[in-house]
Amino acid sequence: MALIISQHSGRTHQIFLLGQLSEVCNLLFGVPQGSVLGLLLFLLYVAELAEVIAAHFYADNSQRTGIPAADATYAARRLCACIVSIDSWITSHCLKINPDNTRLLWIWTRAQLAKVTVNDVALSTGSLGFSSVM
Numbered sequence: 001m002a003l004i005i006s007q008h009s010g011r012t013h014q015i016f017l018l019g020q021l022s023e024v025c026n027l028l029f030g031v032p033q034g035s036v037l038g039l040l041l042f043l044l045y046v047a048e049l050a051e052v053i054a055a056h057f058y059a060d061n062s063q064r065t066g067i068p069a070a071d072a073t074y075a076a077r078r079l080c081a082c083i084v085s086i087d088s089w090i091t092s093h094c095l096k097i098n099p100d101n102t103r104l105l106w107i108w109t110r111a112q113l114a115k116v117t118v119n120d121v122a123l124s125t126g127s128l129g130f131s132s133v134m
Contacts, residue, residue: 099125
């Protein structure tokens with residue numbers, strides 16, 4: 001606990017811009033850049049996300065390597081529901097998916113792609129489009 005406290009107390013920040021230094025500001029949040037502690041705290045922060053994803057898949061079908069063409073629409077809807085749950089979790093934890101920098105890629109056969117009618121997923125920050133080409 002002393003390590004965490006020492007990483008978060010007594011830290012300041014100052015900016016050098018156009019040949020001048022800004023005032024010194026106390027940092028109330030964050031972890032020093034490059035700190036191993038930052039990675040550990042982030043992993044603890046997002047660990048719950050694995051449970052959100054796992055709730056959409058069952059042990060008997062999450063390891064499937066192939067989806068029959070007839071099941072492609074069902075699989076697409078399940079994936080969309082999972083993405084919406086991820087977005088809800090991310091939003092509730094003060095994070096954000098940037099739809100301008102996020103792509104969803106279908107990697108399926110032509111027969112599977114022909115049966116899928118899902119083109120995008122509505123998120124809290126906008127819409128994510130699916131593509132079959134990267």
